[in-house]
Amino acid sequence: MRDIEVEKESLEERDKKHLWHPLTQHKTSVGMLPIKKAKGCILTDEDGKEYIDGISSWYTAVYGHCNEYITTKVAAQMQNLDQVVFSGFTHRPAIELSEALIEILPAGQQKLFFNDNGSTATEIGIKMALQYHHNLGNDRKVMLAFEEGFHGDTFGAMSVSGLSVYNGAFKDHFIRVERIPVPTGENNEEVISTLKELIEDHHIAGFIYEPLIQGAAAMKFHDADGLNEILKICRENDIVRVADEVMTGFGKTGKYFASDYMEEKPDVVCMSKALTAGLLPMGLTSCSQKIYDAFYSEDIAKGLFHGHTYTANPLACAAALAGVELLVSEEMQVNIQNITKANIDFVTKLNAHPKVTNARSMGVIFAFELDVQTDRYGGLRNQLFKFFMDNGVFLRPLGNTIYILPPYVISEKELQRVYSVIEDSLSVF
Numbered sequence: 001m002r003d004i005e006v007e008k009e010s011l012e013e014r015d016k017k018h019l020w021h022p023l024t025q026h027k028t029s030v031g032m033l034p035i036k037k038a039k040g041c042i043l044t045d046e047d048g049k050e051y052i053d054g055i056s057s058w059y060t061a062v063y064g065h066c067n068e069y070i071t072t073k074v075a076a077q078m079q080n081l082d083q084v085v086f087s088g089f090t091h092r093p094a095i096e097l098s099e100a101l102i103e104i105l106p107a108g109q110q111k112l113f114f115n116d117n118g119s120t121a122t123e124i125g126i127k128m129a130l131q132y133h134h135n136l137g138n139d140r141k142v143m144l145a146f147e148e149g150f151h152g153d154t155f156g157a158m159s160v161s162g163l164s165v166y167n168g169a170f171k172d173h174f175i176r177v178e179r180i181p182v183p184t185g186e187n188n189e190e191v192i193s194t195l196k197e198l199i200e201d202h203h204i205a206g207f208i209y210e211p212l213i214q215g216a217a218a219m220k221f222h223d224a225d226g227l228n229e230i231l232k233i234c235r236e237n238d239i240v241r242v243a244d245e246v247m248t249g250f251g252k253t254g255k256y257f258a259s260d261y262m263e264e265k266p267d268v269v270c271m272s273k274a275l276t277a278g279l280l281p282m283g284l285t286s287c288s289q290k291i292y293d294a295f296y297s298e299d300i301a302k303g304l305f306h307g308h309t310y311t312a313n314p315l316a317c318a319a320a321l322a323g324v325e326l327l328v329s330e331e332m333q334v335n336i337q338n339i340t341k342a343n344i345d346f347v348t349k350l351n352a353h354p355k356v357t358n359a360r361s362m363g364v365i366f367a368f369e370l371d372v373q374t375d376r377y378g379g380l381r382n383q384l385f386k387f388f389m390d391n392g393v394f395l396r397p398l399g400n401t402i403y404i405l406p407p408y409v410i411s412e413k414e415l416q417r418v419y420s421v422i423e424d425s426l427s428v429f
Helices: 002-008 011-018 067-080 092-104 120-137 157-158 164-173 188-201 224-236 289-293 314-327 328-351 379-388 412-426
Strands: 035-039 042-045 050-053 107-117 141-144 177-180 204-209 242-246 270-271 285-288 356-362 365-370 401-404
Touching: 002 204, 050 270, 050 412, 067 314, 092 107, 107 120, 120 141, 120 157, 120 204, 120 242, 120 285, 141 157, 157 164, 177 314, 188 224, 188 285, 204 224, 285 289, 285 314, 314 328, 328 356, 328 365, 328 412, 379 412, 401 412
Parallel strands: 141 177, 141 204, 204 242, 242 270
Antiparallel strands: 035 042, 042 050, 107 285, 270 285, 356 365, 365 401
């Protein structure tokens, strides 16, 4: 009898009984929309209404939802090896993925450390930077980061993040961090001057940064030449350079990684999100041979003692390997180029609109600000979200910033529909 009564309730009502959702103040939020199916660029709710996924479900499903090439590879792996401890064992999916990634990662990457998600990927990057110097006997305990950066929700990742809305209750427990502004092209000299002063006055171990685009800061772009100079100075001062490519990695900026736009390459790269094409959770932190060598010792205490139960899960590795194979394919690269060109054209169009400021794009990433002030969560932002959903497009504005980051398989018709709904919103708000 109880099961019959439960089934009479909607999924939204049943959700409210037990589930606590991320980035949600449940007292003021509306109910959660149940999604029953996803395919390609389309999400379908329990009533059958369809939505174009304009942000690849938080930058993950870049090859489209339920991509048959990926699901077929994972299904085959599932029949052979589902899970095994990665301490003391290894397996073909992890080995083949490592070989494929080394081919596309920024030059100098040599070793891969598996973990669970974007936050733990950056957490390990931070630990690599700090322990690198500890193992070498260097008195360096300070991390350097950009203002307004976001690197995740675990304690090290929160420490180096600059968005207080996420971190306020925990700030007394953070590691030591110094911050510099992002270089914009106009302030590069001041940023470099500040950097040199901080290096002089503090024992800086590592610099963590989102290369060229700060995602949670509302797709804030910065200058490649300025970042390249920062990385050069860090290299000259043996400051470990940790590139957080969790959002930017795997083709989103038009290159495999945003770090490919700079001559100076990172010592450490943090990956997740599109790593497994939105199918399964996994993170990876790669590093150069130089970083790895500081941990390679007869002294067991100098090892990187960080472990996750599902480290290098074979199914997630199979998904990631299939994703890399799609990424480097001619078809997917042409798709990325087509979206890139369409975004550039849309930037030109929107920059002429009186309500639009700072329309910009890089690769498949497009963003602009509405010329109004609003809260990051709530107010106009929620009205915009509802408008987009009512019109069959899933976008998540960040305050007054509207952005898109579509799957690479989006059709021209679907992409133009996203653009059209955004334009329609300008006449409403």
